[in-house]
Amino acid sequence: DAKTTQPPSMDCAEGRAANLPCNHSTISGNEYVYWYRQIHSQGPQYIIHGLKNNETNEMASLIITEDRKSSTLILPHATLRDTAVYYCIANNAGNMLTFGGGTRLMVKP
Amino acid sequence: NAGVMQNPRHLVRRRGQEARLRCSPMKGHSHVYWYRQLPEEGLKFMVYLQKENIIDESGMPKERFSAEFPKEGPSILRIQQVVRGDSAAYFCASSPPNREAYEQYFGPGTRLTVT
Numbered sequence: 001d002a003k004t005t006q007p008p009s010m011d012c013a014e015g016r017a018a019n020l021p022c023n024h025s026t027i028s029g030n031e032y033v034y035w036y037r038q039i040h041s042q043g044p045q046y047i048i049h050g051l052k053n054n055e056t057n058e059m060a061s062l063i064i065t066e067d068r069k070s071s072t073l074i075l076p077h078a079t080l081r082d083t084a085v086y087y088c089i090a091n092n093a094g095n096m097l098t099f100g101g102g103t104r105l106m107v108k109p
Numbered sequence: 110n111a112g113v114m115q116n117p118r119h120l121v122r123r124r125g126q127e128a129r130l131r132c133s134p135m136k137g138h139s140h141v142y143w144y145r146q147l148p149e150e151g152l153k154f155m156v157y158l159q160k161e162n163i164i165d166e167s168g169m170p171k172e173r174f175s176a177e178f179p180k181e182g183p184s185i186l187r188i189q190q191v192v193r194g195d196s197a198a199y200f201c202a203s204s205p206p207n208r209e210a211y212e213q214y215f216g217p218g219t220r221l222t223v224t
Contacts, residue, residue, distance in 0.1 A: 043215035
């Protein structure tokens with residue numbers, strides 16, 4: 001699996017967009033970018049995934065650069081309930097997920 | 110449309126006892142993954158199973174731990190002769206068999222405490 005690099009922590013004001021970056025410069029052509037989050041003590045929650053194109057669902061948007069070496073997860077209107085650790089994972093479909101340290105997002109009122 | 114179910118949610122065992130953790134995947138999902146999260150640490154992969162087959166057990170400790178996913182019924186993670194170091198949260202995830210990216214959906218976890 002490609003190694004990913006994320007900032008350890010970020011703050012965001014409630015109601016504003018949260019933009020979480022991820023670097024995956026060694027990603028291979030068939031590896032997807034997945035985003036998960038873990039709210040304290042709960043099971044990780046799948047957010048979104050992408051291969052080449054930008055993706056959007058009811059939770060978030062995923063912007064992948066053209067060279068696929070980095071991506072950004074966007075939470076358009078962050079709420080206090082979005083406070084969590086966000087994990088960016090690059091791997092082949094079906095493989096086990098390798099969780100790094102993630103980004104601890106703190107949404108503040 | 111129930112999500113991944115795990116039981117029990119909390120389990121207390123004395124050293125030397127056996128722990129059995131159960132995971133029922135989402136309806137229609139035939140792939141199951143087990144992960145362990147030690148206190149204040151990240152999730153670590155343990156084992157990946159499909160119905161009646163272990164696909165990847167590279168993260169499983171060599172002794173005392175076993176997993177199965179029978180044709181009928183939930184997946185079971187079994188820990189024999191538990192020790193205090195086994196105290197952790199154990200999460201199960203499932204993924205659908207015919208989706209391109211096999212995204213994984215996690216259960217709420219079983220918190221094992223060994224006294």
